[in-house]
Amino acid sequence: MFFNSIDFAIFLPLVFFLYWFVFNKNLRFQNLLIVISSYVFYGWWDWRFLSLILFSTVIDYIVGLKLKREKKSSKRLFYLWTSIFVNIGFLGFFKYYNFFIDNFIEAYSLFGKEISPNTLNIILPVGISFYTFQTLSYSIDVYRNKLEPTSDFIAFSAFVSFFPQLVAGPIERATHLLPQFYVKRNFIYSNAVLGLRQILWGLFKKIVIADNCAKYANMIFNDSLNYSGSALVLGAVFFAFQIYGDFSGYSDIAIGTSKLFGFDLMRNFAYPYFSRDIAEFWRRWHISLSTWFRDYLYIPLGGSKGSLGKKVRNTFIIFVVSGFWHGANWTFIVWGALNAIYFLPLLLSNQNRKNIGIVAGDKILPNLKEISSIVLTFVLTTFAWIFFRAESVSHAFGYIRGIFSKSLFEVPDLPMKALTTLVLIAVFIMIEWFGRKDEFAIADVRIYHNKLTKYAFYYTIVISIYLFGNFSDNLEFIYFQF
Secondary structure (H helix, E strand, C coil), X not given: CCCCCHHHHHHHHHHHHHHHHHCCCCHHHHHHHHHHHHHHHHHHHHHHHHHHHHHHHHHHHHHHHHHHHCCCHHHHHHHHHHHHHHHHHHHHHHHHHHHHXXXXXXXXXXXXXXXXXXXXXXXXXXCHHHHHHHHHHHHHHHHCCCCCCCCCHHHHHHHHHCHHHCCCCCCCCHHHHHHHHCCCCCCCHHHHHHHHHHHXXXXXXXXXXXXXXXXXXXXXXCCHHHCCHHHHHHHXXXXXXXXXXXXXXXXXXXXXXXXXXXXXXXXXXXXXXXXCCHHHHHHHCCHHHHHHHHHHHHHHHCCCCCCHHHHHHHHHHHHHHHHHHHCCCHHHHHHHHHHHXXXXXXXXXXXXXXXXXXXXXXXXXXXXXXHHHHHHHHHHHHHHHHHHHCCCHHHHHHHXXXXXXXXXHCCCCCCHHHHHHHHHHHHHHHHHHHCCCCCCCCCCCHHHHCHHHHHHHHHHHHHHHHHXXXXXXXXXXXXHHC
16 A cells, blocks of 8 residues: 555545544554554555564564573574574565576676576565564664563564554664553644644655656666766756655655654654765665664674774675665665765765754855755765666666766757756755754744644645646655565
């Protein structure tokens, strides 16, 4: 079930009504309703893969109880590795089996040998990378004694399958989300209004920005040999805003929906395209994943401590693994490695935490130095996105060669409607800029203090979605494939 579908528009009010008006007296029934609703939400796509979520839930629930009772370190480690093996095993099979088989065949052919092992027609379960990492955080934190394991299977099942963030995050930590299922939730009107506002902004990002950009990004990337360098540049820019609008839009809808049910999810995006360097970008982009890798991979490896060689090694490991997490294609690995190359000079010169605060502070506009830093970071990021979007590494290099050709300075041959999308992007950037201090861009704009202008603003966004939204292509969220 997609957030931008009629099905969800019916599903959400129905669950909301049952949650607050039928089962509001009983916490356990509320949690059970969340579990059932989440399984319906996920099963709407393909009910067969519900067994994977259930199996992962049961395994990690049992592992948690075993870790609680076991004091012997060797057995505790065994239980932890059981959880890791099962979760990563499922993820590896469904996501990477054919990738490794195909690359093994290619490597073997270099020696003049031809082999034909069987490859499978494997369907990638939606959201498997997300809920796998979420359940792993539980097992790891219980093993580290950072979290008391739960004996409430319904609450734990609700934590694993919580429908707003089940298929594309944010990837919640058990230490943050699971305790929220233990306590009674009260309906807070102001919080629900804030949630609806965030859902509205998420829909605008997805339907107006992302889906319109997708139309031209797909058109250019899918036929890149026949476009000028200038059009290829625009194609990369369109994709940069497509993936940002799409993924951050999903996160906004997920977080806003959670607010309707009395839950607090972690922030996943913090205006990453206003970053002044790559280190800041990665603190603001897909925050739940980058912090997951930081806490469960980078720091255990030694982080930024130790020798120069270890710093370089750990940086490349975390970025390459992050790239590989996104998909079974060398393009993602190159994308991750390229970001590691961007990041290393900042780390080695101790400049990686130089830009922590909000850009431009209390000023209306940034200064020239900040503008140049933002533009340079966006250019580097967009260049890396070419590898992320390309069908293959050779396609990406061909695309880049096309950019740096004589046609780079030609007027791009694109439909006039592409200009409308560029104008929409400009308006979007402006709104995001003036709302950059808040959790999301329209969380607390000044016009909310006047009832007339407040509702005029809401209706303007709704009308903009209706007038400028791309409904014809019926595009699903990009990160469903990850």
